[in-house]
Amino acid sequence: MTAPLSNDLRKRVVLAIEAGESCRSVASRFGVSVSAAVKWSQRYRATGSVAPGKMGGHRKRILEPHRAFIIERINQTSHLTLHGLKDELAARGVKVSHDTVWKFLRREGLSFKKNTVRP
Known part of the structure; x- marks a missing residue:
């Protein structure tokens, strides 16, 4: 599993999309996937933050x-x-x-x- 990309990059991508640029052009300009750009802008609209969600976690012990x-x-x-x-x-x-x-x-x-x- 890879580490999440930096919040600075996420903010720049989201700001470019908010400025009216298409997700595809922003993704190619910043070198990220189109799906990442779309998901980051959706996350920003939903939560107001571009910070990544929790990765992994621990399962509680059943016994x-x-x-x-x-x-x-x-x-x-x-x-x-x-x-x-x-x-x-x-x-x-x-x-x-x-x-x-x-x-x-x-x-x-x-x-x-x-x-x-x-x-």
């Missing part, structure tokens, strides 16, 4: 509200598997993959070692 339940189940049952835990979560209405469960456990520092004496 975080169920942390206490997961830790309790691991402490109660020593023979619990990832798929078994996934099925128990599905019974509670949380549909996740076993990979999601694994990543949660790894992030929390929990493991499924059945024999803690062996290395």
